[in-house]
Amino acid sequence: MATSLPAPGTSLRPHLLRPDSTNCPGCAMSLGLQWLDEALGEATPTLVIPACCAAVTPGAFPASAYGVPAIETTFASSAAVATGIARVRQQNGETDPTICWAGDGGTYDIGMATLSAAAERNEDILYICYDNEIYGNTGGQRSGATPRGARTSTTPRGKVESKKDIMAIMAAHRVPYAATLSLAHRDDFLRKIRLALGMHGFRFLLMLSPCPAGWKTDPAESVELVRLAVACGLFPVYEVFDGETYRINARPDGAPLDDYLRRQGRFRTVAPALDDLRAQVERDWKRLDELARVFPAPQTAG
Numbered sequence: 160m161a162t163s164l165p166a167p168g169t170s171l172r173p174h175l176l177r178p179d180s181t182n183c184p185g186c187a188m189s190l191g192l193q194w195l196d197e198a199l200g201e202a203t204p205t206l207v208i209p210a211c212c213a214a215v216t217p218g219a220f221p222a223s224a225y226g227v228p229a230i231e232t233t234f235a236s237s238a239a240v241a242t243g244i245a246r247v248r249q250q251n252g253e254t255d256p257t258i259c260w261a262g263d264g265g266t267y268d269i270g271m272a273t274l275s276a277a278a279e280r281n282e283d284i285l286y287i288c289y290d291n292e293i294y295g296n297t298g299g300q301r302s303g304a305t306p307r308g309a310r311t312s313t314t315p316r317g318k319v320e321s322k323k324d325i326m327a328i329m330a331a332h333r334v335p336y337a338a339t340l341s342l343a344h345r346d347d348f349l350r351k352i353r354l355a356l357g358m359h360g361f362r363f364l365l366m367l368s369p370c371p372a373g374w375k376t377d378p379a380e381s382v383e384l385v386r387l388a389v390a391c392g393l394f395p396v397y398e399v400f401d402g403e404t405y406r407i408n409a410r411p412d413g414a415p416l417d418d419y420l421r422r423q424g425r426f427r428t429v430a431p432a433l434d435d436l437r438a439q440v441e442r443d444w445k446r447l448d449e450l451a452r453v454f455p456a457p458q459t460a461g
């Protein structure tokens with residue numbers, strides 16, 4: 160069921176992300192928070208943040224770079240804590256959203272049990288994973304989201320396993336809405352957040368979030384890297400409704416995968432992974448295209 164949202168840019172509340180955050184230059188998570196802020200309009204969310212870089216973002220107590228209520232949870236419990244908050248809000252007749260803002264470690268790996276449980280119960284939570292494909296806050300260890308071939312502090316010769324398909328996992332929970340967010344596709348990004356905010360039940364958004372420190376990239380290139388990840392097909396931009404119907408929002412344009420990889424120190428010297436990644440892109444797109452063809456989202460969805 161849709162609820163009405165205020166017009167964008169009309170908010171009188173403090174910005175969600177204020178100056179003096181501790182985020183690194185070029186941290187894509189900063190831009191994600193700013194766009195989330197813009198999409199929220201007048202609404203004041205409660206952010207629920209597990210252990211991750213975003214838990215450090217606000218700086219030292221009693222100051223905070225977050226201009227909205229933010230609760231920091233243990234690594235594994237953000238979706239459970241958000242459940243409690245969302246339920247109390249519902250009982251109090253409050254309509255402001257409860258938003259989990261979590262890294263990939265807290266989503267793909269250690270928070271998976273509470274995430275799965277909240278999704279299965281269809282709790283009224285918007286869960287956004289900023290996926291920097293490592294445990295960034297503690298020195299860049301590999302996570303379940305790290306792509307095959309990437310060097311991390313715990314995979315110095317390149318990760319052997321492939322990235323987990325978290326979107327497929329969330330779709331399998333048949334949540335009302337799951338979508339990927341590209342920081343190189345601003346209109347699509349804002350539309351999806353507003354769409355998710357207007358829905359009830361469990362909504363899951365996955366944002367690719369370049370991390371210059373961990374990826375060994377130029378901080379100025381973070382948005383360009385997302386553009387390339389989409390253009391070469393490695394990061395598909397799409398939506399899944401009720402775990403059943405699919406809509407592709409941006410297609411690869413034939414950009415070479417090498418162009419994306421060679422700009423990143425984490426992929427340097429791991430050339431053997433290139434063919435595997437290329438084959439994976441092909442496989443993933445074949446599957447996604449088939450799903451979108453056989454189970455297309457109706458025009459009226461979203």
Ligand SMILES: Cc1ncc(C[n+]2csc(CCOP(=O)(O)OP(=O)(O)O)c2C)c(N)n1
Nearest residue numbers: 210211212234262263264265293294295296
């Ligand atoms: C149970 C537990 N294990 C380990 C840690 C240490 N720790 C804090 S943040 C973090 C990394 C989080 O990685 P991710 O969720 O990907 O977010 P990012 O740091 O990349 O933003 C780790 C390992 C912890 N706080 N709790």
